[in-house]
Amino acid sequence: MTRRIVLAGASGYGATYLREIAQLEARGLVRLVGLCDLQPLGPDAGKQFGDRPFDTRLDRLLAGTSPDLAVVATPIHTHLPLSRQVLHAGCHLLLEKPPAPSAAEWQEILTLSRHEELSCQVGFQSLGSGACTRLTELMAAGELGEIRGIGCYGAWSRDAAYYQRSAWAGRRELNGVPVADGALTNPFAHAVATALALDRSTGWDDIADLDVELLRVRDIQVDDTSCLRLRTARDTVITVAVTLAARTPAEPVIVVHGTRRRAELHYTRDLLLLDGQREHHGRTSPLENLLAHLDDGVPLHSDIAACGAFTRVLEHINATPEPRLISERWLAHEGDGSRTHIPGVEQAVRASAEQLATFAELGEPWAV
Ligand SMILES: NC(=O)c1ccc[n+]([C@@H]2O[C@H](COP(=O)([O-])OP(=O)(O)OC[C@H]3O[C@@H](n4cnc5c(N)ncnc54)[C@H](O)[C@@H]3O)[C@@H](O)[C@H]2O)c1
Incomplete structure (x- = not known):
């Protein structure tokens, strides 16, 4: 099954996800339907994915692209607000580590993902x-x-x-x-x-x-x-x-x-x-494991x-x-x-x- 995916945070560690998503696309496992970042895409990412929807606001991108899952690879203090947007949009979440900068924020992401019955994997590879x-x-x-x-x-x-x-x-x-x-x-x-x-x-x-x-x-x-x-x-x-x-x-x-x-x-x-x-x-990468979890119920390696x-x-x-x-x-x-x-x-x-x-x-x- 080909999952529709968006990525928030396209440079820094996000560049690792861009490479992996390109490989998974080639295998027909995902389709990158949108990218979110505060900065324009760099030349490499632009060459590869410049034809995909791009937005500086994740909530708008999610509404416009209806993905199955989102990867959030942005600075730690943005994890909770962006995770809220992903989970409220009904998407499964792959969140970079550490999941949140405080216990209260971790608890909110956990509670919301359970309430929405969505999977949340944390990127402890x-x-x-x-x-x-x-x-x-x-x-x-x-x-x-x-x-x-x-x-x-x-x-x-x-x-x-x-x-x-x-x-x-x-x-x-x-x-x-x-x-x-x-x-x-x-x-x-x-x-x-x-x-x-x-x-x-x-x-x-x-x-x-x-x-x-x-x-x-x-x-x-x-x-x-x-x-x-x-x-x-x-x-x-x-x-x-x-x-x-x-x-x-x-x-x-x-x-x-x-x-x-x-x-x-x-x-x-x-x-x-x-x-x-x-x-x-x-x-097995956190993203591959999340895909196997969604497709076949394989346990998550790093559930929130x-x-x-x-x-x-x-x-x-x-x-x-x-x-x-x-x-x-x-x-x-x-x-x-x-x-x-x-x-x-x-x-x-x-x-x-x-x-x-x-x-x-x-x-x-x-x-x-
Ligand atoms: N798993 C690992 O081995 C590993 C390694 C390095 C970093 N990380 C994690 O990855 C995450 C990102 O770290 P980084 O060093 O790449 O950060 P960074 O500061 O380089 O930011 C990454 C990208 O996110 C974008 N961004 C920032 N705020 C945003 C927002 N509100 N909406 C959309 N995009 C936004 C930035 O413009 C940048 O392109 C952190 O959680 C970090 O701990 C994980």
Whole structure:
């Protein structure tokens, strides 16, 4: 069946959807019936989809094109208003992550989608990885033994231009509305959501207690170097230690410490290491999975309802005092000063995942 689809947000991450939609169109699975953005289409998108209806207002585009589903890949603080328009128009929704910048907004999207009996998938693409599914199954079957804990580490590098690219980058709020663009809630949101999913603790009530250390190396409102530790209702300890101020960036890893086996999930690479043995897997994208759900009732990989525990973490971070600026004496700068890193942070995030410890417990001097 060919589904009629519209895309809101055609550049930035939306460009990924444009490429995927072009491929799905070629397979006859979707037909792009309209595009919405505040900016005109760029040259590539114009060449490919310049013949399709374009509007700066999503509600008007939805009314004029009657799609089956809409993809919303716009800034976080626009997710609720645009989701309302999609769901009120009777369309299924694929919403980029994080689904909303506050618990109240997440709850409203969830309630509305249920009320309208429409599907809402959230774009946590790591949850569609075969490596993630396999590890979840192994854990559930007890193959790793008792789970002693799950630790995630991530070390990326973002320069000054990253935070200058848009008005909402690096913001907790913008013009009085929440944005929640911190390292744990946006760039490393997949780490948090995937660790929770591995433990099958995705509901709001599946977290027993949680704590965060929020730090920053830049003049921004949010954390760029952070450590989350929580205990799920099934008594699993989960830590997520991440930074955007690494000198030597590497892809993030989730370590599952079992009493019998150790697993490492490299969630951006669909790679699973079981006691060091490598398994490469494929992945199904959030859009393909949503189409299969609509056609054949295949379960969604990332239903909006299954973002409860993630949103609880986000809400906790929103309520935590602003991140502390790391003292200049622990920082190093490169080039024209646009790149800042914390020497040794790569080892610190890794140690956190291995020992399920916070930066302060590890005695990291920049964290205490
Ligand atoms: N899944 C992933 O791996 C991944 C990666 C990067 C970003 N994202 C998510 O994608 C979303 C977009 O992020 P981005 O960095 O591309 O943002 P962005 O600021 O680059 O904006 C994306 C596009 O949305 C348009 N836009 C803004 N407000 C709009 C509105 N009200 N109506 C229609 N269009 C509007 C912008 O003009 C732009 O073309 C965010 O939720 C982000 O967290 C997901």
